[in-house]
Amino acid sequence: MLGNPFAGLRITFSLAALxxxxxxxxxxxxxxxxxxHKKLVKRFGGEFKRVPCMWKxxxxxxxxxAFKDQLxxxxxxxxL
Structure with a gap:
């Protein structure tokens, strides 16, 4: 593959994309x-579970x- 591996599309990978x-x-x-409630949020890292995502x-x-290999x-x- 030559040049940009994402076919000219600008893709930024960030651990904050949750x-x-x-x-x-x-x-x-x-x-x-x-x-x-504040103490529980501090202990568990938030109130709701967070999962990886992508934003356009x-x-x-x-x-x-986590999506780099799939992309x-x-x-x-x-x-091809």
Whole structure:
């Protein structure tokens, strides 16, 4: 493959490309104080589970590095 491996499409890989899911990391409670909620968020790293994702922007695509192999494979199959 010559030149840009992504066929001229600007792709930026970032570990921050994560989206929230609806799956909670700790159970919800109506009676939990804000102070305890803050401590739980600090312990679990957030309230909801986060998964890798890709965003399309006018400047190109921002993707999590977990998608790098899939993108390279798809573009190599398209070039055939």
């Amino acid at each position: 989206e929230d899911t609806k799956e909670r990391l700790f159970p919800t409670s109506r009676h939990r104080s804000r102070r305890i 922007t006018p400047a190109g695509i921002i993707a999590h590095p 390279e494979w798809a573009l190599s199959q398209e070039a």
